[in-house]
Amino acid sequence: MRVYLLVMLVAAAVTYLTTPLARWLALRSGAITAVRERDVHAIPTPRMGGVAMLLGMAVAMVIASRMPFLEGVFSQPTAWAVLGGAAMVCLLGAADDIWDLDWFTKLIGQVLVVGLMAWLGGVQLVSVPIAGRTIGSAQLSLVATVLVVVVAINAVNFVDGLDGLAAGLIAIGGTGFFVYTYLLSRDASSTDYSNVASVVVAVLVGACLGFLPHNVHPARIFMGDSGSMLIGLTIASAGIIVTGQIDSAVVSDRQSIPAFLPIVLPLAVLVLPLMDMGLAVIRRVGAGRSPFHPDRRHLHHRLLQLGHSHRRAVVIMYLWTAVVAFGTASLAVWSTSSALWALGIGAAIALVLTLGPLRGHVLRTTPTSRGASDDHPRTDARHRSGAPVDR
Template structure:
């Protein structure tokens, strides 16, 4: 990677940051004018007063303008067909998010539009053709997906889109985690000389960083579904361009590490809901960030813990692509830490709930005796 290319990547990040930062107050006024306001009406909300949402529109503006400005200067770059497909799909996702933030659309229509947006990106050339075989003992190092490439890629993009959306439950959480994931992707792209992926990751990270001062606790504006689904969509598509295609034995692992926190939380939520006989799309208050709050942490502390977990997983992904001598040790350390945090959250939440049940039973017994 040349100094000139690194300069273009840095300029793209700064430009996206400034555009996002400047346009956020404008988007906030638009959100209030259009009625895109989050009113705390159930126990899942962590705020106690109405807050404008749709702030992801500012992130989108920073991302889009920075890509259009700087992509033509990337060596061998230009708005190729896959990039055009990604941008068109992103526009579809953002329009969907705006309507959802204003009118609170049902889940099924949103899912169908997300599939359409993912299909646009896939038909334009963003698809997973080959992945490494996770069975290291197999004689076949790769899996050729063939006709399965299209449905597998669509499922991946839609899954990541919704994974980021589902962790958007605390001030600054989804935006910060997306920043960490984007920076992880940026470092990996620079290390393997993929300037196109580097510019996209830099613009996404810049847009998030510019919005973050308004979104940290206490938040002045939420990104809403406009932002969370947009971030998830772009991360999903860019991971197809820059992670599944360019690595050998680690191509199967790196995307899951880079997006580890939202993927883990989504999988855990779906398993939990199905085990309780509920729809996988049923909203609840048992996400990992809710469990941290139930442990007694405040919003800032819970977000900081999840930032640390996401950063460790991101560093592990970077190391797996760069420093072979440390791969196994860092991966083991990250998995152990993630397991320890998960176990701590689980057992403390169980203990907290058991204590609440005992207190309620005791109070009921006292009332019956009186």
């Protein structure tokens, strides 16, 4: 555990120290989020914080590969494939942060990056840890992998609408996921606790934690598409990696349940982003509009409309993520009934805080605090393209 915590600390420290450099690059390259009438933030703010997050992850991975405890993890190309995929998708996002790419170009780029990572690096969804089921063909495995990762990438993109929201959600959900993967590796082997998924999640959580001090309200820099794509790909890849590490003869049915959930989308960590994206698509298509048509009805917008302050809305979404992520991870150590009781109690507390008396007056429509707007568009031209955007 101490080795993983050290790796996480390295990723956090490097990200924290290089974020001012990313901010400088954003200002020099024109990667700045403009303010429009319906935006929540009050001043133009540089984006492209994902570049600093990538640097933190890369340095931490290199150092981890030199540690004797983790040597076996890096004997296979999987971890490096994830880092390579993260680097490519971060560059794609950085291009979008600077030049405002249209949604179709971004989607094609995401598919190509994930396809390369899966095909050349072996990061593929090949089995489901329930009843030993496997995907029937290499082609189907590749398609399933691309679908899962691309959905996760765009789910994070959709939810990143308030200062510190996406980075905090992934840090909290990733911590729950890390706990599960660590317990899984510990149960599978009494002598070797090293685990590819644990390393990947540890460096991701560290990068998110290192970025948060610069991104909490009022943010000095946004992660941009370079960051949202990066963390979406990484957390989904970690969920996929877990499928190749679960031995049905070692892991009980109870323990396989929390592994199955992250595989599907990965649900346990990205429950709020996926819910937000799903509701947005249903809402817009039902109204006869494009699923990428912007509106102000995301989950974070609704919390603001309920009367929560900017920071309180973020904390409430943190709480919901913690309830689901840690409730799922608890299945590795508790009985199903105990885990469900804990999940129910946590959900009840979160619901009371969401709808309870701590709410203030309904937020005025005139922006007074820093956040994001309808799918976070940055320019009028970007809005006309109908593209889904992140900060």
